[in-house]
Amino acid sequence: MSAARYKQRGLSLVELMISMTLGIVLMTGVVQMFLTSRVTYGTQQAISQVQESGRMAMDFLAEDVRMAGYFGCTSRNPNVSSGLEASSDYLYDFTQVVSAYPSTASLTGVNNVSEDTDILVIRRASSGSVHLVDSHNSGSNANLRINQEPENDCLLEGQLCDDSIAIISDCSQGRIFRAVNVQASSGGGAQGMVVHSAGGSSPSNSDPQLGGQSFGEGSEVMALNSIVYFVAPSAFPSAGLEVRSLWRKVGERDAVEMIEGVERLRAQFGVDTNGDAELDTYKWREEMSSADWQDVMAVRIHLLLNSIDGNVLDEPQPITFAGTSLTGSDVTDRRLRQIFTSTVGIRARLE
Incomplete structure (x- = not known):
């Protein structure tokens, strides 16, 4: 009888159990590494x-x-008056x-x-400003002629638009008002115009003439919020x-x-x-x-x-x-x- 007839085929039960045990140990290690990495990644994120x-x-x-x-x-010498009608809303208390x-x-x-x-x-004016191209005297009309043309009825990259709260300042005085309109100027030399007349949302301007104050050429106009x-x-x-x-x-x-x-x-x-x-x-x-x-x-x-x-x-x-x-x-x-x-x-x- 040939010895080939007694050649072992497949795995014994002992070998199979050893292989499964080793596989479980290895998979446990892999899963543990994955979980540790996931927790570390989550913590770092x-x-x-x-x-x-x-x-x-x-x-x-x-x-x-x-x-x-x-x-x-006028920040260092805050001689600022408000031209807005009286309001108890915190948004307009610039004192x-x-x-x-x-x-x-x-x-x-x-x-x-x-x-x-x-x-x-926090109450503050915008970092940017536009400037008057001519003087605005007490008793004159309600138009402030400025050196910048509005874009889509707004100035200062959308900070100062129709119906916005604004401030005009000449370093010795300032006045808070509502800019009823921001528009292009029809006059020569000026690129735009800020209108501070009566009207607009509440609180509106209490005086269309800036309360009798005068502001010279170069005075700055800013959004105020x-x-x-x-x-x-x-x-x-x-x-x-x-x-x-x-x-x-x-x-x-x-x-x-x-x-x-x-x-x-x-x-x-x-x-x-x-x-x-x-x-x-x-x-x-x-x-x-x-x-x-x-x-x-x-x-x-x-x-x-x-x-x-x-x-x-x-x-x-x-x-x-x-x-x-x-x-x-x-x-x-x-x-x-x-x-x-x-x-x-x-x-x-x-x-």
């Missing part, structure tokens, strides 16, 4: 998103805070260059504000999780969602308490008296950012923000959180 959003949010806020109270060349309100405040165009955050209002920052739920929420965002409202326009992942906004205000033009102390919004707002020289901004996605961390991340401890239900989503703080001086108030 969350860190990048939070840091980028935090820097951008702080840049937007810092730029506007720094320019609070900017009224052109306070910066102010803040609790999240429960009822403010025009500011809706669904998240609790435990501040509403920050109350700029509002607040935190509210995002218009594009993540599935199953609330996403908060930083919103910005400019003047009478609708609020615009700026940056996702901003969970809370709080501010402290640096106040000159003794009138020596030096900052003496910082106060939270709820510690400010009505008189303190006139003496604010700097704003310390506190932002709490979180990752858009939940379950980024292995366990909840307790954190203390602006003196408030976030624990328990505040952090059970296991999002990554980071605090950003910056102190910004108000240029118009600093020596």
